[in-house]
Amino acid sequence: MRIPMDQMRALSQRVFRDTLQAPADIAEVATEVLVDADSRGIHSHGVAALPYYVGKWQQGQIVPRARIELITETSTTAVFAGHQAIGHYASREVMKSAIEKSGKTGVGSAVIRNSTHNGAISAYTIQAARSGMIGIAATSCAPHVAPHGGRLGLHGTNPISYALPRGERDPLVFDFSTGHSAAKMKKQARESGRVPAGRLLDAEGNPTTDPSDLQGGWILPVAGHVGFGFALLVDVLTAALADSPIGQQMPRLSETSGPYDGSFFCLAIDPRAFTGMDRFAGRLETLIGQIESAPAQDPGQPVRWPGKQGWSNRRESLAAGVHFNGTEWQDLLTQLQCLGVNVNFR
Known part of the structure; x- marks a missing residue:
């Protein structure tokens, strides 16, 4: 089925404004990031995540009215404290800082600690590309991915993205998770009853294809040592530079108390400072x-x-609505209704 983008925006606004009581500007940014992800076909990081954000707010792990705070800066760098603010707003502001510094010096970089889940991080590299900059970003996550050859979780799926400016044309954009996607494994399990081999360990660290092990088990890195190597780089660029909990110091996603303690890194490079x-x-x-x-x-x-298919999806979404599995859309509305969100659009 096709869902009008305006309806998806309205649903997201009801969650962030009415339920979470976020300020209008913060709710607008979060909504923009989620609906943009859906429009490009990244449904795992679109409005389907709204119940997750409500849950984290109820657990005190998201503070919707919080604002980020600048801790220290130089002409080319900045460090921010997130204060558990809504991650989409926080990451947008951090990349904005990097872009501004890049425009003055040629290169700008910023990190934030004590942040929260920020959706598809390609939203922030696209932000840089739309400003004429090369954008690079990475996010640290809860430690549910085992290291290559290991049996227990060490780091998160730790996504990396880059986007390249093309003037008035759609940017080239790449966004990948260094660990296998739990959302994709759940979808594969619904279709075949099993998780593909080589992607999951059970709680004791044994290889498994049983989808029930997605709860309590451990995800494997993409391409073995390759994903592991990039995941370690993400941990260093995010948590180490931001002086934030790193690796197994971060809480697991199943933990319902204490801060989320995520960190985010971004880099903006102005081509004009190099070759023009x-x-x-x-x-x-x-x-x-x-x-x-x-x-x-x-x-x-x-x-x-990279990114060409996503932009094609977005043009189609703008013209005809976002393609959404009908059952999954109804399940989402049911979940949100149970959480007290008004899902009636008549």
Whole structure:
């Protein structure tokens, strides 16, 4: 089924404004990030996450009216305290700081500690790209991903994203999790009854394909040592630079007391400080042209540059509404209604 984007925005606003009592500007940013993710086809980080945010607010792990605080800064760096503010707003402000510094010095970077879940982090690298900057971002998460060769959780899925500016055209954007996605594994389990091999350990650290082990078990890193190596880099760029709890010091997602204690890192690079925007854009478009003209293994599946499908999804969403599984949409409305959210749009 297709859900109008205005209806999705209204639903998100009801959660953040009416239920969580967030200020209007914070609710607007959170709504924009969630609905944008849905419009690009990233449903695991769209409005389906609204019940999660309500739950974390009820547990005291999100403070909807909190504002971030600048702790220290230089001409090229900044460190913020999140005070458990809504993560989408916090991350947007932190990237804004990095962009402003990059515009003055060529490179700007910022981190935030004591933050909360911030959705699809490509939202913030796109923010940089729309400002003419190369954007890079990473987020630390609860430690439910085992290290390569290990048996117990050490770090989070620790996503990384980058986005490249293309003037008036849609940015090239890449966003990936260094650990296998629990949401995707749940979907695969619904379809086949099992989790694909090589993605999950049970609570004792044994390989498993049983979807029940998604509760209490441990996720494996993407591509083994590759995902593990990038996950460690994320821990350092986020938690270590922000002086925040790192690795197993962070609480598990199942813990319902104490702060979320997430951290977020972002970097903005101004091409004008290097080769100049025109030359940079020319090189990038040459590369994109080479990607699009690359011989495909399957003629029916042409090679695509990162983000192209997501932008196609967004144009379709703007024209016809966001594609959403009908059962999952009704389940979402039921969950929110049980949490006291008005889901009547008539």
